[in-house]
Amino acid sequence: MSGVGRVLVAVYGVLALAALGRSFVQIAQKFDEAPLAYALSALAAAVYVVATIALVRRGRVWYRIAWVTILFEFTGVIVIGTLSVLFPQWFPHDTVWSWYGRGYLFIPLVLPVLGMWWLAKHRPGDEKLGPDETSAAAAAADSNAAEPADAAEASVDRPRS
Numbered sequence: 001m002s003g004v005g006r007v008l009v010a011v012y013g014v015l016a017l018a019a020l021g022r023s024f025v026q027i028a029q030k031f032d033e034a035p036l037a038y039a040l041s042a043l044a045a046a047v048y049v050v051a052t053i054a055l056v057r058r059g060r061v062w063y064r065i066a067w068v069t070i071l072f073e074f075t076g077v078i079v080i081g082t083l084s085v086l087f088p089q090w091f092p093h094d095t096v097w098s099w100y101g102r103g104y105l106f107i108p109l110v111l112p113v114l115g116m117w118w119l120a121k122h123r124p125g126d127e128k129l130g131p132d133e134t135s136a137a138a139a140a141a142d143s144n145a146a147e148p149a150d151a152a153e154a155s156v157d158r159p160r161s
Helices: 006-033 037-057 059-086 099-105 109-120 130-155
Strands: none
Touching: 006 037, 006 109, 037 099, 037 109, 059 099, 059 109, 099 109
């Protein structure tokens, strides 16, 4: 992982630590004041931790986990953000996702979009090949798979006429 991927993981990691710390303090000190908001902050923290790990790990399973967590994160930001704007009384204290992440400089709104873009551009198995090379490699693999059958057919002794 390099370039934008490293920055993306770093931002996810910082956000995971920030949300984890904030939710821990909120739940430990004043959970009874806003249990929904603080529980949602803890959920957001867990999502950011799992997303960070999934972005760092390799393989198709981790790739899918990254997609699921980032889609969940994006849905959470949109739903909780909208609910917090329409029904502010439901959220007497901010969550990570309330008001679309304004307490975190709107990073929770932008980050999943960048994460989905990055995942779409970096599918497992495509690390060394570009989009054109990937389809060319697949076509070559298909033609190589057909060769042994043709070669075996050609080597069979056929009666001569």
